[in-house]
Amino acid sequence: GESVGLHLPTLSVQEGDNSIINCAYSNSASDYFIWYKQESGKGPQFIIDIRSNMDKRQGQRVTVLLNKTVKHLSLQIAATQPGDSAVYFCAENNAGNMLTFGGGTRLMVKP
Amino acid sequence: DGGITQSPKYLFRKEGQNVTLSCEQNLNHDAMYWYRQDPGQGLRLIYYSQIVNDFQKGDIAEGYSVSREKKESFPLTVTSAQKNPTAFYLCASTNPGLAGYNEQFFGPGTRLTVL
Numbered sequence: 001g002e003s004v005g006l007h008l009p010t011l012s013v014q015e016g017d018n019s020i021i022n023c024a025y026s027n028s029a030s031d032y033f034i035w036y037k038q039e040s041g042k043g044p045q046f047i048i049d050i051r052s053n054m055d056k057r058q059g060q061r062v063t064v065l066l067n068k069t070v071k072h073l074s075l076q077i078a079a080t081q082p083g084d085s086a087v088y089f090c091a092e093n094n095a096g097n098m099l100t101f102g103g104g105t106r107l108m109v110k111p
Numbered sequence: 112d113g114g115i116t117q118s119p120k121y122l123f124r125k126e127g128q129n130v131t132l133s134c135e136q137n138l139n140h141d142a143m144y145w146y147r148q149d150p151g152q153g154l155r156l157i158y159y160s161q162i163v164n165d166f167q168k169g170d171i172a173e174g175y176s177v178s179r180e181k182k183e184s185f186p187l188t189v190t191s192a193q194k195n196p197t198a199f200y201l202c203a204s205t206n207p208g209l210a211g212y213n214e215q216f217f218g219p220g221t222r223l224t225v226l
Contacts, residue, residue: 034214043115043201043217044154089153097142097161097207099215101153 012108019077021105023090026071032093035064035075038104039086047075047088077107085109114138115218117202122223124189124196132187132221134202141206143185144215147171148199157200160185161207189223197225 013019025033031052036044050057050064050073057064063076073090087106091099114137124130134143142161146154156169160179174193179185185204189196199222203215 036217041220041222043117043203043220046214046216049214097205097213097215098156098159101146103153104151 009103010106010108012110013080015080015082015109015111017080019075019080019084019107019109021075021077021088021107023073023075023102024071025073025090025092027092027094027100028068028071030092030094033064033066033073034091034093034099035062035073036089036091037084037086038089044089080107080109082109082111115202115204115216117200117218117221119221120219122221124223124225126225127191129188129190130223132189132200132202132223134185134187134218136183136185136202136204136216136218138204138216139182139206140204140216141182142204143179144203144205145169145175145177145185145187146201146203148201148220154201157187196223198223 034049035047037047038044048059048062048064050066055066061078065074087104089104090102116135118133144159145157147157148154155171157175158169158177160166163179163182166177166179174190176188199220201220202218205213205215
């Protein structure tokens with residue numbers, strides 16, 4: 001079946017650097033994408049979302065880029081901080097309010 | 112964690128026992144979901160409910176049961192038929208929008224361990 005996946009399972013960055021987390025999706029019918037952050041032992045928290053009629057959306061220190069041509073989604077975190085250390089999931093919506101989640105990328109921030 | 116609560120935070124079960132995980136939301140959301148998360152993996156859908164008194168199986172419903180008697184509550188029972196129930200269980204809710212897509216809000220999770 002079609003699914004959402006991630007290129008890198010673990011990303012290690014230096015504090016203050018920018019982070020880029022990638023996600024590939026295979027369902028061209030997906031029309032909405034979300035990035036979640038999950039800290040150890042906690043539930044996922046919404047970071048940012050983007051609709052398929054957009055290719056970029058910015059939040060506070062975060063930017064999501066959507067490339068529908070190659071079915072690729074990325075999350076950019078500016079000036080990465082220790083508090084950004086977590087697992088990041090992308091999710092796609094392609095059927096009403098059903099989400100399909102990727103496997104997650106662990107971001108480790110080195111002080 | 113928003114307006115979704117899950118209890119208990121930690122749960123231990125002996126083999127052969129049924130256990131029920133609680134999920135309550137005060138967000139007035141119509142749709143609620145249960146996911147299972149295994150170490151180092153993503154979320155897999157167990158059951159979902161789009162409206163009171165109605166629910167549907169997700170991708171891994173075998174060995175689980177749910178009810179939706181009230182809008183704010185969506186308890187999950189892990190039965191003895193679930194062969195490998197040790198996992199982190201997450202509840203989520205959302206309100207269907209006119210455009211058909213909305214973020215899901217997650218609870219803090221319940222970690223179930225079978226002894």
